[in-house]
Amino acid sequence: MSDDRRLAVLRAIVEDYVSTHEPVGSKALVERHRLGVSPATIRNDMAVLEDEGYITQPHTSAGRIPTDKGYRLFVDRLATVKPMSTAEKRAIQTFLDGAVDLDDVVDRTVRLLAQITRQAAVVQYPSLSRAAVRHVEVVPVGGRSALLVLITDTGRVEQRVVELRSAADPAALVTSLTALRTRLNAAVAGHRLQEARDALTEVVQQTPAGEMAVAAEVAAALGDCLTAGLAERVVIAGTSNLAKSGPDLAASLGSVLEALEEHVVLLRLVQEMAEDGGGDGLAVRIGSENLHVGLTETSVVTTGYGGEGRALARLGVLGPTRMDYPTTMAAVRAVSRYVSRILAT
Amino acid sequence: MSDDRRLAVLRAIVEDYVSTHEPVGSKALVERHRLGVSPATIRNDMAVLEDEGYITQPHTSAGRIPTDKGYRLFVDRLATVKPMSTAEKRAIQTFLDGAVDLDDVVDRTVRLLAQITRQAAVVQYPSLSRAAVRHVEVVPVGGRSALLVLITDTGRVEQRVVELRSAADPAALVTSLTALRTRLNAAVAGHRLQEARDALTEVVQQTPAGEMAVAAEVAAALGDCLTAGLAERVVIAGTSNLAKSGPDLAASLGSVLEALEEHVVLLRLVQEMAEDGGGDGLAVRIGSENLHVGLTETSVVTTGYGGEGRALARLGVLGPTRMDYPTTMAAVRAVSRYVSRILAT
C-alpha cells in the first residue's frame, strides 16, 4: 500500500511549496518531513504522482510543484483543519461587534477577511431574491416629490426620490400619498420581492381615478426599487495583498484586478460556487477551475453565511493558487460563523 | 533668449518620454521635433535643464527623463490643452445621462473616468459638510422599532433602524413619533448638518416627560446619522489600469493599492488638492508632491464638480507620474462639467 505514502508525499510537497514558494525536490522532502524512506523512493513516488498529473516540474532539473489537480486532491482529502486560536476568535468577534447596520457589517467583514487571510476578500450582500418586504414608506418631500423607502427583512434598505409630474395640489397630494402608502403596504408587506413587484399593477388599478396618475408614478418607482433590490451586489477589499503575494501573481495582476472590478463576473462565480459546494458549506475553486480567464492563476474559497438552513449569501477570499488552504478555509469559515451570528440578532 | 528653446526642449522631452517610456537623447529629440538646431546645442540645453533639476539621467550613458519638478513646470507653463473631440463629448454625455440616482451618477462617473483615461479614477461623494438637511422622516416599523431617514439637499440619503427599548404602548408610540417627527423637522430642516446635530438636545428637552425616553433614543440615532452624513466618502475604479501601465508602477503597485484602499488617505489628499488648486479648478499633484509614501510614484489630477461657484466635491484620476497630462486634464475637466450639469437638474 504505498498509496498512502504517495498521498503523504503529495501533502508534503503542497505544504513545502506553499511555505517556500520554491519547487521542492526529493532530498529536501525527506529532510523536512520524517518520511522514513530514502530520497530515491520518494523520487519513484513523485514520478508516479507526475504521471497521474498531480505535480509537475517547471523545468527539467528542478523540483516539483503541485498542479491544480494536485491542490484539488490536497483540499479534498489531505487538508487537516487548523482551528483558530481563541485569541483570533476573540479578535474577530470584537471587530465585528461594533457594526451599526448592514452596510457596516458587510464593510467590516470584508476588511477583516482581507486582513486575517492577507488576501483579497469578497462579500456578497445578503441576497434579496429570498428576502421579503418588511415595510414600504412614502414620504412627501418638498412640493412635487416623494421619498420612497423599501425595507426588507434582511435589513437592507433601498430608497428613491420620485418626481411627481402629475401631482396637482400639494395638500391633496399628502392625503392621497398616505392612503397609497397603506394600500401598498397591505399589498406587498410580507411578500417576496418578486411577488411584490407583480402585485403592484393591481394596487394602481384599485386607486381612485383622481389619484391614479400619481399612484402609477410611485408604483413605477417602487417596482424599480424592487428590481434594484433583487440585483446582487458584492464588495471587495484587500486587493493590495495580491500585489504583495509574490511575483507570479503580480505578473497577471492586471487581469485579476480587472475580473474583480467586474462585479458581474464575481457574482456569477460566487453563485456557481454555491452550487458546486453542494450547499452552503465551504467551496473551493482552484486555478483553472475558474473559467474566467483572468482568474486561472488564483484560487477562491467561499462559504455561505447568514440564515439558518439556507444561506443568505456568500463570503470568501481570493488569492494565488499556492495559498495556505487549511488556514484560509478555517478563517473563512470562522468569519462566516460570526457574521451569521451577528445577522441573526 | 535661449530660454525659450530650453523650455521647448523640456516640453519635447516630456512628450517623448510620455509616449515612448524610454529616456530620450539629444539626437532623437532633433529628429522627432523640428527644433532647427543640432544635437550638440540640445545637449548644452539639456545640461542646463539638468543643473536646474528639471530632468535627470537614470544612468550615465542614457537619455534624460523629466523629474517631478520638470513635470511640474510642464504642467504649469507648457501644457497645451487638447480639446476633446465632439464624439468623445457625446459619449460622455450619453453614458452619464442614464443615471437614476446619486449613487448611480457617482458609480457611472468613476467608471467613465477610469475608462477614458485608462487610469485609476477617484470620485468623492458630494460633500455634506456644506449640505443642509432637507427632511427627516421617522417611521414606526414593527412593534418596537422605527426607521429613521435623513435626506440632504444634495440628494444623499442616510437611514437607520432604531430599536426603541423604552417604548411602551405601540399605539401611543405611533402618535408620539409623529409629533416628534414634526418637532425634529421644525428644528433641523434647512440647517447645515453640523448645526442640526447641535439642535438635537434642545428638541429632546422640549419633549413631554412621558415621551422623553423615546425621543432621546431617536435623537441619538439621528445624531449618529448626521455624523455619518458628515463623513466623507470616496469611490474608486480602474485599478487594473494601473497594473497595465508599465512595469515601473507595477513594482510599487502594492503600496499604491494600499493607499487607494485607505479611503482616509485619499480623502485627505483630495481635500488638500481643493486648497492648493486655489479653488475648484484643476489641481495636479506630481510624484513626490504627494506626501503619502505609497503615492510618490504617481500623479493625481482632480477638479471640483457639482455646485456653481463653490464645488460640492472633487473627482479625478491617478496614474503614473509619466502620464499624458494634457489629455488627462482635459478628460477630467470635461467629465466634471457634465457631471455638474447632471447634478444641477
Next chain:
DNA sequence: ACTTGGCACTCACCCGTGCTGAGTGCCAGC
C-alpha cells in the same frame, strides 16, 4: 515486490568577459 545506493545526465543559475551602441561632455572652430 518494494526499497536503496550509485551514477550519469540535464539544465537553470551565476559570474566573468567582451562587444556594441546610444548617449554624453568638452573643445576648438565657425
Next chain:
DNA sequence: GCTGGCACTCAGCACGGGTGAGTGCCAAGT
C-alpha cells in the same frame, strides 16, 4: 551662440564555462 568632432562612459546583451540541485534509471539488497 551654434556646430562638428572626438574621446569617454556604461547599460544591455551575448557567449561561455562552472556549479549544484535535482532527476531517471538500474542493479543490488531486503
